[in-house]
Amino acid sequence: PLFRSREDTWLEDAESCASHGAYECARAIYGHALSVFPDKKHIWLDAAYFEKNHGTRESLEELLQKAVQHCPKAEVLWLMAAKSKWLAGDVPAARTLLAMAFKANPNSEDIWLAAIKLESENDEYQRARLLLQKARTSCPTQRVVMKSAKLEWMLERLDEAKELILEGLKVYPDFDKLWMMRGQIEEEQGVPEKAREYYNLGLRKCSNSVPLWLLLSKLEQKAGNVTKARSVLENARQKNPKNPKLWLAAIEIELTNDQKSVARSMMAKAIQDCPNAGLLWAESIFLEARPQRKTKSVDALKKCEHDPFVLLAVSKLFWSERKVTKTREWLNRAVKIEPDFGDAWAFFYKFELQYGTEAQQKEILERCVRAEPRHGVQWTGVSKNIKNWRLRTDSLLPLVAKRLSVPS
Numbered sequence: 499p500l501f502r503s504r505e506d507t508w509l510e511d512a513e514s515c516a517s518h519g520a521y522e523c524a525r526a527i528y529g530h531a532l533s534v535f536p537d538k539k540h541i542w543l544d545a546a547y548f549e550k551n552h553g554t555r556e557s558l559e560e561l562l563q564k565a566v567q568h569c570p571k572a573e574v575l576w577l578m579a580a581k582s583k584w585l586a587g588d589v590p591a592a593r594t595l596l597a598m599a600f601k602a603n604p605n606s607e608d609i610w611l612a613a614i615k616l617e618s619e620n621d622e623y624q625r626a627r628l629l630l631q632k633a634r635t636s637c638p639t640q641r642v643v644m645k646s647a648k649l650e651w652m653l654e655r656l657d658e659a660k661e662l663i664l665e666g667l668k669v670y671p672d673f674d675k676l677w678m679m680r681g682q683i684e685e686e687q688g689v690p691e692k693a694r695e696y697y698n699l700g701l702r703k704c705s706n707s708v709p710l711w712l713l714l715s716k717l718e719q720k721a722g723n724v725t726k727a728r729s730v731l732e733n734a735r736q737k738n739p740k741n742p743k744l745w746l747a748a749i750e751i752e753l754t755n756d757q758k759s760v761a762r763s764m765m766a767k768a769i770q771d772c773p774n775a776g777l778l779w780a781e782s783i784f785l786e787a788r789p790q791r792k793t794k795s796v797d798a799l800k801k802c803e804h805d806p807f808v809l810l811a812v813s814k815l816f817w818s819e820r821k822v823t824k825t826r827e828w829l830n831r832a833v834k835i836e837p838d839f840g841d842a843w844a845f846f847y848k849f850e851l852q853y854g855t856e857a858q859q860k861e862i863l864e865r866c867v868r869a870e871p872r873h874g875v876q877w878t879g880v881s882k883n884i885k886n887w888r889l890r891t892d893s894l895l896p897l898v899a900k901r902l903s904v905p906s
Contacts (some may be wrong), residue, residue: 505535509544521552539572546578558582570602577612589620605637611645618649640673647679652887656683674700674707681713693717705737712747727751742775776805783811791815806836814905822853837869840877844898867891
């Protein structure tokens with residue numbers, strides 16, 4: 499207990515120093531804590547995140563080099579070290595680190611996948627393919643099977659991708675992502691009836707997969723079967739009650755078909771069903787007539803004070819009223835509370851393109867690159883599009899921002 503409390507106190511002190519800009523003090527505290535507890539992975543991790551945010555690439559790599567010597571079983575430290583080398587363009591050094599990581603952690607799925615990603619993102623497709631073949635033999639997990647099919651899909655070798663998916667489904671029939679990929683490839687090849695068949699087969703095995711229900715509903719909408727799309731989502735809600743994403747998809751169908759009053763009454767039911775869903779409250783603000791929006795946003799904030807969707811919706815409300823300072827302040831809150839929420843970064847960037855200076859635009863781009871967001875409806879709409887698989891955050895952000903409309 500004595501050691502425990504000392505350790506906690508030091509980490510709190512280091513965090514406090516860092517948050518007040520006293521970086522050298524924080525670094526010294528981490529250094530001291532690590533000299534006393536050199537085998538504590540989480541202290542190395544905290545120190546590494548500190549260097550990543552406040553140090554240089556050299557200081558981060560130097561720290562991680564020591565970290566992996568003391569904690570060779572901590573995969574995450576190896577992965578951070580390899581990623582730092584890779585981002586700096588030193589692919590051979592990243593390769594070497596991953597090989598050493600593999601020796602310390604034989605057959606680790608995360609290290610397999612990192613090695614595969616390193617090769618595929620550096621256009622070494624044959625190396626990636628060989629690694630995947632080996633991984634399927636010695637570590638045939640769901641993710642390894644999925645990444646194998648995805649590599650072929652990305653390289654437009656669709657028949658190979660489909661074959662790998664079918665092989666994977668024999669072993670993992672209830673892995674929804676494989677059914678989704680198979681259907682999406684059929685859609686890409688212009689065979690919607692085949693896609694429908696795979697989505698339906700998948701739903702028999704994975705009726706709890708919300709993304710699979712949403713793909714089937716979108717397919718029906720594209721085919722002009724609005725009634726069918728509605729009934730797909732009704733079935734989905736029966737199987738997955740209290741799911742805000744399914745409610746929102748149903749509301750969006752009504753809005754697309756100019757049924758605003760139906761959408762409003764559906765939203766009221768949805769909020770009754772999921773009273774704390776920021777996703778729904780955020781959308782409900784813009785379903786109101788302009789004079790009522792402010793009142794609705796107050797209700798939303800009462801219910802979901804720290805929800806990134808609601809914070810973004812309030813920012814958009816200020817933006818639509820051209821209240822520049824307020825908009826910037828609320829967008830900042832949204833990205834601080836959830837740095838992983840790509841939609842907020844994209845709106846922030848679009849906002850600065852309209853109202854900010856070049857320096858402010860650059861700052862948002864840099865902050866977004868550091869945050870590496872992965873989620874958000876608009877964000878994943880671009881980042882998960884197979885055509886954009888090579889793009890990194892700095893290229894994705896302007897693309898997503900371009901797709902957004904200015905709030906009105």
